[in-house]
Amino acid sequence: MKSLKLLLTVLSFAFIANFANAAVLPYSSSTEAAQIQSMLNSIDYTNYIKGDTKVNVSFFINAQNEIIVVTTNNQDLDRVLKSTLNYRKISVGELEYNKVYTVPVHIK
Numbered sequence: 001m002k003s004l005k006l007l008l009t010v011l012s013f014a015f016i017a018n019f020a021n022a023a024v025l026p027y028s029s030s031t032e033a034a035q036i037q038s039m040l041n042s043i044d045y046t047n048y049i050k051g052d053t054k055v056n057v058s059f060f061i062n063a064q065n066e067i068i069v070v071t072t073n074n075q076d077l078d079r080v081l082k083s084t085l086n087y088r089k090i091s092v093g094e095l096e097y098n099k100v101y102t103v104p105v106h107i108k
Contacts, residue, residue, distance in 0.1 A: 035090045036067070036103060043084055045107050048076050055105045057081055061097055065089050070100055077107075 036057075045053075055074045059067050066089050069082045095101065 031093060032061075032090055032095055033103060036085065039084055039088060040081070040105060043080060045077075048080055049107065053077070053107045055081070055107065056102050057085070057105055058100055058102045059085065060100050061090070061092055061095050063097055065092050 053074065055072055055077055057072050058070045060070065062068055066087045067085045068087070069085050072078045072081050
């Protein structure tokens with residue numbers, strides 16, 4: 001009986017952990033990631049950072065196909081990333097509406 005309870009507990013934690021992670025947006029030249037990349041390339045990062053930086057940008061797509069940035073992991077770039085991406089329309093192919101996605105961004 002103890003082993004059954006332990007097994008159910010482990011399975012429930014594994015099930016919950018699987019859904020707790022935000023989806024990472026896979027990169028492809030014809031997908032939403034390429035559209036986001038072109039928007040991010042328009043920013044002059046020299047005013048905000050001094051070297052190579054990696055930033056995770058979490059966002060979702062609303063019903064009007066607009067990007068809504070939820071959070072970033074870099075306070076120096078948070079404001080400029082949100083002002084660049086928020087409420088910009090993209091063509092949506094594979095993404096689901098109102099699901100949080102995370103895009104890793106490497107700035108050189």
